[in-house]
Amino acid sequence: MAAKEPKFELKKWFNYQWIVRNVPFFLFLSLLAILYIANGHYADNTIRDINKTTRLLKEQEYEYKSLNGKLMFQNRLSEVAKVVDTIGLKENIQQPIKLTDSTEQAKQ
Template sequence: MSETEKIPQAKNPLKGLFNYQWILKNIPFFLFLSVLAVLYIANGHLADKTVRNINNTTKELKELQYEYKTLKSEVMFKSEEQQVIKATEPLGLKVIKETPVRLKSERVNE
């Protein structure tokens, strides 16, 4: 016998693990893992979309708040007495300096 025949060949431990029968036997598990991976990716995309929608809604809300405050300040300014007087001058309306007179009506008793 030669020396090469005496040395036992080292077996590859992974060779027996990946044979055809083993792969066929574990196909349902591989499909399960594939479905989990797809769901994980879809969940990530859904979360990103939700965050984008929240950010857009927040920006829109801030813009509407700024618009509300601007309009409110304009209304407050235009409702001041001097501004009302200026706005009604072209219509011929003027402020009366006299105090108002109270009218009294007499009821007829029947």
């Protein structure tokens, strides 16, 4: 006759006393699981915030560059001349007159 193999009894390992004795360990494992899940949510939210801030920064950069280009175009002499022509100002095409001090000429 073949010998019977020893039967693995779950009741022997998982009885009421063992469960009660290991409750603090189970609570610790539960706390670790909760912290792990919370950390994952925090990381996801942080990544979303970083992406949102990056997108807003790029939009601000594009807006700055377009406004700066527009301002540079409007500050050109020809553009300024066009704008002030509508209110009656004209560009001076004569050479400037050099002013001299008459008292300086009399002393020489």
